[in-house]
Amino acid sequence: MDFINAFVALANYVIVPGLAYGAQLALGALGVTLIYGILRFSNFAHGDTMAFGTAMTILITNGLLALGITFGPLPTALLALPFAIMLTCVLVLVTDRVVYRFYREQKAAPVILVIVSMGVMFIMNGIVRFIIGVRDINFADGERFIMSVKTFKEMTGLEEGLAIKTTQGITVVVAMIAVALLFWFLNKTRTGKSMRAFSDNEDLALLSGINPEKVVMVTWMIVAALATTAGVLYGLDKSFKAFTYFQLLLPIFASAVVGGLGNPLGAIGGGFVIAFSEVTITYAFKKVIGYMAPNGWEPDSLVQLLSTDYKFAVSFVILIIVLLFKPTGLFKGQSV
Amino acid sequence: MTLTMRNTLLVAFVAMLYILEGSTTFWIFSGSWDSALKMVCFALIGAIMSLGVNLQWGFAGLFNIGIMGFVALGGLATVLVSMPTTPGAWSEGGWQILISLILGAVTIVGAIFTYRWLPKGRMRNVLMVVLLILGFMAFRAVFDGGVAGVEAINPAATGYLGGLNWGGVNYKDLGWLTVVAWPVGGLLAAGAAWVIGKTALGLRSDYLAIATLGIAEIIIAVMKNEDWLGRGVKNVVGLPRPVPYEADLQVDPSFIERAASLGLDPVTVSTLYTKVGYVVLFTIVLLILLWLAERALKSPWGRMMRAIRDNEVAAEAMGKNVTARHLQIFILGSAICGIAGAMMTTLDGQLTPGTYQPLRFTFLIWVMVEPLGHWIAEITTSGLSPDNWFRISMQDAAAHFRLFTMGLVLLIVLRFSPRGLMPER
Secondary structure, eight states: OOHHHHHHHHIIIIIHHHHHHHHHHHHHHHHHHHHHHHHOSOOTTHHHHHHHHHHHHHHHHHHHHHHTOOBTTBOTHHHHHHHHHHHHHHHHHHHIIIIIHHHHHHTOOHHHHHHHHHHHHHHHHHHHHHHHOSSOBOOOOSOOEEEOHHHHHHHHOOSSOOOEEHHHHHHHHHHHHHHHHHHHHHHHSHHHHHHHHHHHOHHHHHHTTOOHHHHHHHHHHHHHHHHHHHHHHHHHHSOBOHHHHHHHHHHHHHHHHHHOTTOHHHHHHHHHHHHHHHHHHTSBTHHHHHHHSOTTOOOSSOOBSSOGGGHHHHHHHHHHHHHHHOTTTTTTOOOO | OOHHHHHHHHHHHHHHHHHHHHHOOSTTOOOOHHHHHHHHHHHHHHHHHHHHHHIIIIIHOOOOOOHHHHHHHHHHHHHHHHSBBOTTHIIIIIHHHHHHHHHHHHHHHHHHHHHHHSOSSHHHHHHHHHHHHHHHHHHHHHHHHHHHHHHTSSTTTOOSOBOSBOOGGGGGGGTHHHHHHHHHHHHHHHHHHHHHHHHHTTSOHHHHHHHHHHHHHHHHHHHHHOHHHHOGGGOEEOOOOSSOOHHHHHHOHHHHHHHHHTTOOHHHHHHHHHHHHHHHHHHHHHHHHHHHHHHHHHSHHHHHHHHHHHOHHHHHHTTOOHHHHHHHHHHHHHHHHHHHHHHHHHHHTEEOGGGOOHHHHHHHHHHTOHHHHHHHHHHHHHHHOSSHHHHHHHHHHHHHHHHHHHHHHHHHHHHHOTTOSSOOO
């Protein structure tokens, strides 16, 4: 019986990566949920908005590095992030003006908007691939670890090591800042309050003199910021590849729906639910059980519930189970 | 311009594109009848798929974007029917896998009945979870051994159960089995659609879209990773064909004689001959399905379906079971997609689950821009390519342009012709 080592092994392989991945999903799901709350459709182009933002960040980072500007121990991409957010804002606002506004004025059915957003998704996907290609790009620089396995072992003298990557730390910190800013904006500012009012009851909001075009514009800008941040954090933590971001759409949707579409708190909760279930179900528990079980009882098999290839399948099974038993999500979102 | 005239013009325009593709090397056209016929084959399969999609989207308003999953199941059926049985696979673990799958199914059915029959409360939930966990452990215990047994058999060439083809080494002689596989693919897709429809059809609009997409992803994930079933990403190649092989035709004296009497080169004729064979087979399937669809539309059943589509609430008030009819349509549409999927795998001669991408594929069918998209991508790239070097470096970009074009066509059609290129009267 060796609980401390078991816990450290679990933390190293499940808790820390799960937290970082959960934070990335939560930021992505917040964007989807905001669009759903205000514009009332599921935005399939979100994954590719993230990809576009990240691609811009990579280009600006390369530019900064060429000028010799770095961010010390932190990744240079964080310096490039604000500029990339601005560019992404321009992209989504132009898209809204050219594509979505027409359907908004028509009061088109949500399904039409979903199909339209898929068209936008293909176009953005094409643009991103055209700009930056389909390669795997690693753009994280600076210090690699906050704590490496070696230092942890030296510090504690334990058999198991615990590594925390800088990108994982940054992910959690940046996500917390972004969420705090978002909730402050939604709850304290005039525009944020009008957004919530618009989301709760559109007609009433219009009657009380809220300008819908302004609400929509602000929403798109916030979504662009959230999407770019989520994309950059994910890219720093793993790597950037256009196709991966396209696929990331699936767990992000799962997070938003599991938490309850239209509910920002739910999106965060859903992100962590999906992230942790993906990581735990595909993790081989052999080591952890080996430490917990009495001597000689160590299991022979990997004790892995499903192979890692089923990562996406896991998020969808959870999505479907939640939809069947609690159609409005775990945190009470809007129903369709 | 009347509607009939517009439709006729549209058809004539597309037909002209095919003829130009075959006859001239001018501008974007390749001047090869082989490539033109291949496109016709794809277009026929696409037409069958869009029949299925149209049934679901247009007729019942079921926004299913997981078409790819059913297409993939159809492809799997082709392998399961037409490939030879791997020697020893069933005795090494095939039965064990089958038993474990039955165990898994029994567990799920048991859990459903526990949920339905027992009174609400903590007791029921605990019992259900315990049942599921025990069932899963039993399933894995039996399943893993079987899989290991099957996948160990010559993994470089087989390592899977194989199909029902009894021809052994000469399995390619039984090419007609692939045609049998088409309706089997339909049945397989229909079975899956029944399970999915039972669980997901209660959800409407956005949620149904996301759920069906997810289910398609799951089906593809299973096909990619369960090597014992269809070799996963290792692909099954060399499927038998319902039409003769070009190489066989080229050494067949009577065929060479006939080609010579027409004054044609036997090599070219043999490739065209097989392609025409596919075109004929696919046209027959399409005509049968179209005839059935026409019949169904004109029957009382079709009238009921239209009534449901026009006004669901009113139809329900008249005593029609809307949910059951939706399930019916969902199964029928998926079955048609399964048939088309089996046909596509037959045409390709191989099953490659790695290339199946749910979202992109659904829209290729829906907008039906695959043949058009090919030329549009050519136009965009050839317009940009003044010399050969640039053209080669742009090859990579062509694929991206294709995605871009697809999105653009989708948006333009939705905006300016929201009822499609050939609107219903």
